[in-house]
Each structure stands twice: as structure tokens, then as C-alpha cells.
Amino acid sequence: MLPLIGFWGLGLDMAGIGFEIRKILERDSYWSVIRAYGYAGMVSGGPWVLSILSIMMIGVLDVTLGVEQREVNAFQICVTYLMAASLIWTGGAQLMFTRFVADRTYADDKAEVLPNLFGVLIVVMGGGFAWAAPFIFWFFEGPFVQQLLLLCNFVVLSGMWIGLIFLSGMKAYRRIVWTLAKGYLLGIGVGLAAAEWKLNGLLLGVLTGHSYLLFSFLHHIVREYPGSALLKFDFLDRNRSFYSLFLVGTLYYLAVWVDKLIFWFIPYTSEAVIGPLRASIIYDLPIFLAYLFILPGMAVFLVTMEADFAEQHERFYRAVREGDTLMHIEHRRDRMVYAARQGIYEIFKVQGLTVVLCLLWGRDLLHAVGISPLYIHLFYIDVVAVSVQVLLMAILNVLFYLDARREVLIITACFFITNLLFTFATLQLGAEAFGYGFAVSVTVSAFLGLFILSRKFNRLEYETFMLQN
């Protein structure tokens, strides 16, 4: 089960969560610092931790209810693939649409947002249906109901990601976490109740949970946003949307999943589980566990980026617009660079500490969860890799603030290509090298990101004043 980090952070940018965090930090006590980080952790980590935990819960509870482990495994693999497919399918639309909404809000055009949201949902869900249906019906040999459940899950999930990212932009994060909790509880409940239908029951549970989430999100959105029309497709207009962002979103999710996909479909490292879906026992478990440990880094990322950097960024652009002296503008730019640098250092430190702790207690942890200690090396390298991924996300986040779309595209493309190439390379090099493909690729991309970011900062005033349209 793999987490859904991605543009959740970007949605939060829009939301002004930094403002809330800053308010907490203003009280300037240790308790307020803890509260701030806890809040950030909950908001940044909440959604995907909840989803992972609930999937696990279903599995555990069902086994205790007597469902075969094999069925539960098949279920977990299905959900993983559903998540991966829906994320890759909607990643581009998520990013592009988020930017579209931000532009409309800035231009005071809020009435345009809701009809376009429905347009996006139709495109994403309808389009998803269009290609997933033939694929599922062709490749899955199971009963029709099962195929149908898979298809519905995929379509609903695709819609739900859009709703989730949109809602995050509405500053409704507490509501999101609360709704997610309710939704997953519902899913668990239904899954348990339908346990006798085995895999189909579990799938039905997830479908119910995610459907509840989708409609609950939409309910809240429609209530909050005035709309002039029902359906609009303005977001497809080249003049109003940035297709480069679509590419970035898709490439990013592809990059994150491609090494897993490779391991799943190389016969040597994987096995068939259900239908065409395969899993890689040696690869999946360690990385699943490793992803749980990015929570500290994510919390720090949110606090430093959204609270500090965002504020300095805002001050810089205000200085430019409102007629400050050049010297003062440069001073503000330096403060912004400092905030970015500090943020990256903080993440580095916190994740570094986390890595150290994992190294220290890794064996005990694996033992407690019941995973063979043979996985320990893969687990170590995976923890390092995901920690660097948090750094990469932070760098991309800063670049998004600076609206450096071309630069972000270069970095995500690099991430995707290197992950692809290096993972294949590790397969040639043997089991000792497994996991290093992903780790090296994310590190290379992070370094590239740092280099590009540094260059961008150096030229910032020049680009801000001279190179505008």
C-alpha cells in the first residue's frame, strides 16, 4: 500500500494553511510549537495514513472473522493498483486544475469554478471509465460482479482525488480529515458486514467508503461555491490552463510508481495475485513500511514552507509591486532564499534523525510487524529514499511558488527517466542493489532540483521585472 503524497501539499499551499500554523506559532511557547507541528502532521499525513490504516484494518479484522489470508492479500493488491492507476490517471488533471482554480480565484471569477469542476469530473471519470472498462473486462477472468466493482472503484477514486485536492484548497482540512475518518469507518463496516462475499465484499466496502467521501466532498463544495452554469470545459482552453502542469502531474506520479511497477511485472521478482495484477513480495513490504516514516518530514515541510517561506515570498512580491527600493527588494529576496534554505535544512535534519532511528530500531520494528529480517537492507535504503523524496517535494514546492513551470517539468521528467533506467539497472546488478534504483534516482533529482532552484533565485529579480508578459 503506497501513500498518496503528491499535490496534496500544493493544495494546502492554496489553502493558506500557513496562516493557521503561523497563528499557532505566534504564542511562542514550546507547547505551541508542538501543537503547530502536530497540526501540520495531521493535515499533511492524515489522509493517506488514514487510508493505509483503514485498508490494513479491513485486512486484520477480516482475517479474524475468518476470511482467508489469500483473499485479503488479493484485496490489498487490488486496492494498491487502484490507487496507483487512479493517481497516475488523475495526477495531471489535479495539478492543472488546482492552478486553474487559483487563477480564477485571483481574478475574482469564482463563479467559473464550480461548472469547471464538474467538467473536470466528467472528463476524468468518464475518460477513466472509457479506458478502464475494456481493460478490466478483457484482462480479469473473475466474475462479472468483481470486474464491475473494480471498475466502479477506479472511477470513484479518480473523482475522489479531484474532490480531495479541491477541498484542500478551500481551507477545509479539518473537515477533510473528519470526513475521511467517517468514510473509512463506513468502508470498514461495510467490508466487515459483507465479509462472506470475500473479495467482492471487501471491494464493496472500499467502494462504499470512497463513494461516501466523493459525495460528501462534492456536497460541501457545492454548498460553498456559487455557480453560474452547470457544466463548463474552460479548463481545457490552452489560454487559460497550463498543459505543462498536466505533464508535470502525470510524470510525477509515474516517477513515484514506476519502480514498483517494474518490480511487479518482471517475472523474476514478482508473482501473479489476481487477474493480471502482480505483486512483488520482496519489494512491496519494505517500502510500504518506509513510507510511514515520512510523517515527521512532512510535518516539518508544511510548517517551514507554508509558514515561513510563504510569508517571505509574499513580502518579496509586495516589495516589488508596491514600489520598494531595489536594495530592499534584494533584501526581501535574500530573506526568501534564507527561508527556503532553512526549510530544506530542517527537513533534512528531521528526516535524518528519523533515518537514524530506523537504522537503530529497524530490526525490532520488522520483527514486531512480522516481516522477515531478510528485508532489513531493503528497508534501510527505502527509508533513505523516501526521506530524500520529501526533500524533493520541498524543492518542487518552492519552485511552484516561483511559478517555475518549465523547471519543475525538467525535474519531474528527470525523476521519471532516472527511476526507470536505474531500476532496470539494479535488476541487472542483482538483489543486493534492489531499492537503490529508486534511491539514487530521487537523490539525483533532488540535487538537480537544488541546482535549478539556486539558479532561479539568483536571477529572480531579473526574471520578475524583465521577463514578464
Next chain:
Amino acid sequence: MKTVSETAAGARVAGPGAGFDAGPVIEPVQESVADIALLLEGTYPYVRGGVSSWVHQIITALPEIRFAVVFIGSEPSMYGPAQYQFPGNVTHVETHYLLRQDRHIKPHARKGNRRAFAQMDSLHTHLREGGEIPSNEMMDAFTRLGSPDGITQEDFLYSKASWEYITQQYRQRCTEPSFVDYFWAVRAMHAPLFVLANIAAGLPPVRAVHAISTGYAGLLGAMIRLRRAIPFVLTEHGIYTKERKIDLAQATWLHDHNDDVCNTLHDEMGYIRGLWIRFYEQIGRMAYGQASPIVSLYEGNRQRQIADGAAAERTRVITNGINLERYRTALERRPETVPPILGLVGRVVPIKDIKTFIRALRILVNRRPDIQGWIVGPEDEDPLYVTECKELATSLGLNENVKFLGFQNVLDILPQLGLMVLTSISEALPLVVLEAFASGLPCLATDVGSCRELIEGRGGEDSALGSAGSVVSIADPEVTAEAALALLNDATRWHDAQRAGLARVARYYDDKLMFSSYRSLYMEALGSGSSGPSGSSGSSEFPRSPGSSSRGCDAAAHRVLGAGA
């Protein structure tokens, strides 16, 4: 009169001051599209007004000369369709807009040419010091403008070298806090220069250029003269630099950051306002430096040109004129008695100071209740001001005596008036004064522009003709009212003024005189044109000293002005 082009090639150039008849025939050097290219900034043919009408009259009255019309405007949206129909001798028309980017260039980072910017620095230093700029330096600068190994427009707008130059200048010189204001002022100032360089490069071959103002038109003329070594004539109606200074003084988009904490005795003008003023002064100087002759409408303006940097020996005065025949009917329809009606013929805008006129009328009506004041002119330019004037008239209880007539045919109005009044705070050579004189109407005007010269004469024989009315100070309703009463109540004085006006306008301000002055001016310019070895455009030959041929012309001009004595 034979046209220039008809007369056989090979005839020699006649001497300067050849007189009114067609004499000098000039051997065309190249396939020129027109003889004179008129460089017009914001006037003919898209904007109706005094200058545009003047240009139209000149073109119409000199059919033997082929004209090219080069219009320079700010943005296309500011202008409607052409307001004048071109006469047959307009052989080429171009329209350009300084603020519009012709190609939509996407900003791309580029390095730019550092050396070119360093050279630009020395030119800027010269400009700052305000002295005479050597022609070769200017020529180098203009050659660099727009050329690939100099500074292209993209370089200026988007290159790193440009950014570094601008920030360096800001750090060294700008006392104004706002960088973004400085940055955009620099852009706004220089971007049109690239457009001008393109125009100068793309203009088809002509034999001479004639700019009708300094400013960007004058600068364009200077650029063309430097590139092609053809004659460059400059005529100024108003003084462009002065008008821009007034505009800038009233501009609300310029912030003067006056420090409230440290009190200085004088008002510190904002740095950016100063930049703009210096900019206009300098491009004016560039035009004066390259133009010959430099024509103004009256002596006061000529002195101002000299003060602004024009070489005195190249300046001359050619006054405007009117078609006397047209106003004869108005003269004939004049009643026996003097109507107690004061007329102000002009646009209802603040520069005409209608409010002083209305206040003066209040004083007049107190003394003579039969007096009326008519305000005759279009009211669409400044509706707010129009409302203010009408409210002022009402509040002073003048609804019976003051009438706003809007735009009228001046020939109908003139016979009904008893006195033509001008209360403007700024004028050049107001045609309404001449029209009033030609229709037998004395004039009361403020002492602005050439009004004193028109009413009291320019000295010598001119002043001996007598006073055609009265001259008062601006914005003084009491004095204005007194002067008006003095004329309306004294029939002898009124008739003397009428006689003086008629005589003056007939002797000095007949438009036939103006047309012949310009005819001979053009002939002279075309005659002294580049018949040198490298007559091709774009040559970097030094311009020939223009001083010699103008002296003879001055004599001719004086003869024109003194004709009929």
C-alpha cells in the same frame, strides 16, 4: 507653374531666395517616393485641430510638391478614422504607433550586448550634462538602436545586460525610492525609440523630411537626417517641451516623495518627473541640433527655441495666416452699431480659462446689464469642466447673460459679436484672433503666446498700424472687465481698433504669404539637399553644414514679411 518633377533633369540648382515663382529645379538623385515627408505626432490626419488643419492647408496649397505623410501615434485605440481626405499630391502614407508592439514577442532570457550598453552609458552621461551632443556620437547611438550587434528591442526589454545597466543606473542616480516606478519609466521612455528606429529604417526614399513638432517626430527627423543626410526642416506650433512639462506637472501617476520630516525650502520634484522632463528636453535638443531651418509661429516662440538649444541663425518665424476672402462676408454683414456681445470662441477646456471669462461677465453685467457673453465651442473634451462652468454661471446669476452655444459656424457668429475675447492661459498663435480681425472685430486677449504681437504689433511698421484691441493679464476678471468696457463704451476707440485689425491681418497674416514662405522654404531645402556622391540612404556621411543657405533665406523671409510696406 511647372512641377518640380516635370522640369527636365540636368537643370542646375538656382540660388537661394529665388522668390515666389517656381524657379529651382532639382535633379532627383534616386527614385524618391515623395519630395517632403511630413512627420506628424498625434495630429494629421487622425485628430481634428488647428495643427491638422494647417497641415492639410499646406498640402493643398502646394500641389507641385509630393508629400509623404508619416503619422506617429501612441496606441491604435486612441484614434478613430482619418478626419481628412488626402489631396492628390500625397503620394505615400504611413501610420505607426509607439506604444504598440507590432509583433507579440514572448519574453525570452538573453544575455545582451554589454559593450553596446557601456557605449550607451557615455551617451547618457552627455545627455545628463545637457550640453551639445556631437553628431557622430548621436549617429553611433542611433545606428546601434535596433541593430543586431547593437541593442535590439528584445535586448532592451529582456536581456540580462539591459537589466544590469538599468539597476546600475538606479543605484547610482535614482533618489526616488520606488524601483518599480523607475523601471517602468525607463521602459516607457526607451521602448518608443526602437519603434522610431524601425520607422527611420523602413521609410522609402524621400528628398527631405519636415517634422511638425519636436518630441518623437522631431527625434525621428533627426534620426533620418543622420542616416540619410537629407534636409530636415522643423516647424513648431506650440512648444512641445513646454506642453509636456505642463502635462507632467499635472500628472497624477507620478508620485513626488516629499519627505515630510525634513523640510526643504523648495519643492523637490520627484526624480522620475525630472527624468521625463530631461528626456523631452534632450530629444528636443537633438531635433534642434539636426534641423534647418527651425520655424516658429512668432518671435516669442523663436526666443524660446533659442533658449531651449536651437542655433539662433537657423531659426526663423513664419506666421500662420487665414484666408481673408472667407471672412469678407462676415465683415459685410456687420451691423452699424457695436453689439454689446462678447464672444469666446474655443473648446471649453481649462486651458481656455472660461471661468475667468464668466467672472468678468459678472462684473460687466453689473455695469451694463445689456451685455451678453457667448461661449462658442465644442464641449465634449472635458465634460466635468463644462459642468463646472455652467454651474458657475448659474451661481453668479448669469443665466440670462451667458450662453453656451456649442460648436457653431464661426462665420455666422462673428458679425453678431461686439468683441472677441480670449482668456486662455496658454496659446501660440490663435487663429480666432485673426478671424476676428478679418471680420472687423477687435480683440481682447490675455498676454500669452503671440497675442500681444497680434493685437499691438511687432514693432516698427506693424505697431504703427495701431492697437487692434486690448491685452490683459491672465486670470484677472476685474482687469478683463475694465478693458472690455473701455472698448465697448468708446465708439471711436472701437472703430480705430477695427481698422488696425483689418490692416494688420491683411498685411501680415494673409495665408497666401504663409504658403509662399513655405514654398520657398521647401525649394531651398530641396535645393540644398544631398546631391553628393553617396546619396544613398543609410550613408554615414556627415551632414553638410546647413548654416550657409539659411542666411539668404532670412532675407527672403524678411522681404515676405515686409512686403507691401
